[in-house]
Amino acid sequence: MLEKPGEIQVDKEIDARGSFCPGPLMELIRGIRAIPVGGTLALLSSDPGSARDVPAWVQKAGHELLGAFPEQGYTRFVVRRKR
Amino acid sequence: MPRQIIIIGGGVGGTITANMLARQLRPHEAEITLIDSTGRHVYMPFWLYMPFNDSDPQSQLLVRDERTLLHQRVHLLIGQVEQIDVANHQVHVSQSSALEPASGKRESVLVYDDLVLATGARLAFADLPGLEEGPGVWHHFYDTEGALRLRQALSTFPGGRIVIAVAGIPYRCPPAPLEFTFLLDDWLRQHCLREHTVIEYLYPLPRVFTIERVAEMVAPLLEEREIATRVFFTPEAIDQQRRVIRSLEGEEVPFDLLILVPPHRGAQVIEASGLGDSQGWIPTDRHTLQVKGQEHVYALGDATDLPVPKSGSTAHFEARVLARRLVAAIRGEALEGDEGLYDGEVMCFLETGNRQATQLVFNYEHPPEPPRPSLFYHLEKQLLNHAYWHLIPQGLI
Structure with a gap:
């Protein structure tokens, strides 16, 4: 089980902290194109809207959310590109 | 010096x-x-x-x-x-x-x-595969030539499926694709084409507009006018031969006429x-x-x-x-308080068709509270379209 954010090795990390809706979601959509299928990406977001938008988009787009980890003032979303 | x-x-x-x-x-x-x-x-x-x-x-x-x-x-x-x-x-x-x-x-x-x-900003057609082949079945209204070609395409449009999509965010004038959709609905009704036409509005976000409160106000208006919507649709490619637009999320939407907000870059x-x-x-x-x-x-x-x-x-x-x-x-003067600081202030109109519009006023801290669409805001926007040339570039207001 992957429980601690520090244990997840990602291929790419996008720091979208301080950018607000729809900024972090757009960064994720752009970022996922830049990694290979099977690769992982971390998105750091301080926008409360991401808690709802990011999981919804990941599901819709057929990728996998490996976790949403609350940190100090932001959340770290880890996503695996599935297709 | x-x-x-x-x-x-x-x-x-x-x-x-x-x-x-x-x-x-x-x-x-x-x-x-x-x-x-x-x-x-x-x-x-x-x-x-x-x-x-x-x-x-x-x-x-x-x-x-x-x-x-x-x-x-x-x-x-x-x-x-x-x-x-x-x-x-x-x-x-x-x-x-x-x-x-x-x-x-x-x-x-x-x-x-x-x-x-x-x-x-500039239009970056090369950023979306299928756009560069030239305007055949897809159109836009983001420059004068594009708007004129779209006018021509509409003048011979016999009815069918019209799809409105946004290539990516950010793009100029966020309300524009919604406004276009409402004005298109008006135009089709005036030309007795609405009953022969399906309109579908696609948007990359989980709602029909960037700002949630505005999306909540506009969604029922689209529904009232029987405009279909599909959210989480980020265009990935356009196949002009088959007349379909594909999304990054894995969907494919067919069209007879596609109106796309092109990709933008600096x-x-x-x-x-x-x-x-x-x-x-x-x-x-x-x-x-x-x-x-x-x-x-x-x-x-x-x-x-x-x-x-x-x-x-x-x-x-x-x-x-x-x-x-x-x-x-x-x-060498000192600025006081919030003087000389931008607070994210924006004021714009959103045409909702039927000679009605609403107004969006907001800044970094306060999201807009759009009033109910009315003739008043539509007329205000029309007035601005004329008054602009005499007041705004000069910095008079």
Whole structure:
């Protein structure tokens, strides 16, 4: 089980902290194109809207959310590109 | 020696900044030069209406000579900025001589003390596969030629499936695709084509507009007019042969006529000069409008990476703040409180069809509370479309 954010090795990390809706979601959509299928990406977001938008988009787009980890003032979303 | 202020771009932001500086600063304090690639000032909101009316592309409501809008103390240089060298405070400009086209381009180098980047956004067709093949079955209204071609396409449209999509965020004037959809619905009804037409509106976000409160207000209006919507649709490619648009999320939507907000990027010269992010938007301080890490360089309007709409309204409010800031800096005056600081202020209209509109007023801290659409806001927008030319570029309001 992957429980601690520090244990997840990602291929790419996008720091979208301080950018607000729809900024972090757009960064994720752009970022996922830049990694290979099977690769992982971390998105750091301080926008409360991401808690709802990011999981919804990941599901819709057929990728996998490996976790949403609350940190100090932001959340770290880890996503695996599935297709 | 007067300070040399160079402003690149003769759109809303650049023009207002130049005029306000020229009015406030004395000749011995500053010399102001505005560089624009065409010397023509375009009122872009006019494009939204062009597909539905028979307006002339030379209309005075659409385009005027930049010179006629500038204070007499602003030098206007018509030329292409090829390179911005912030390390040496230089701007490289190429001009082709209208009198002697055979003599080729003339290069000049200008030196600035303060630089204002009002370089805007550009359409980046190459960013979406299928767009570059040329406008066949897809259309847009993001420049004069595009709006005229769309007008032509609508004039022969027999009914069928019309799809409206947005290539990516950010794009200029966030409400425009929604407004277009409502005006299209009106137009189809007026031409007895609505019952033969399916309209589908696609949007990359989980709702129909960037701002949640506005999306909540608009969604029922779309439903009332039987306009289908599909969210989380980020266009990935257009197959013109099969007439389908595919999304990154894995869906495929067929169309007879596709109206797409094209991909946008920052200006070429910003990318060429290494001043932009991966999309060519300039990293800008959200309050001071100073380009991050660059003293004496400022950015405003569509060119910035700020989380505010790319619209003339944004540029208008930013220009007033920036002019205040520059005047104070040149005179060594202290700014008090929130003077000279941009708070994210934006005011724009959203046409909802049936001669109605609503108004969006907001800033960084407060989201808009759009009033119920009414004739009043529609008329206000129409008034602005005319009054613009007499009040806004001049920096009078």
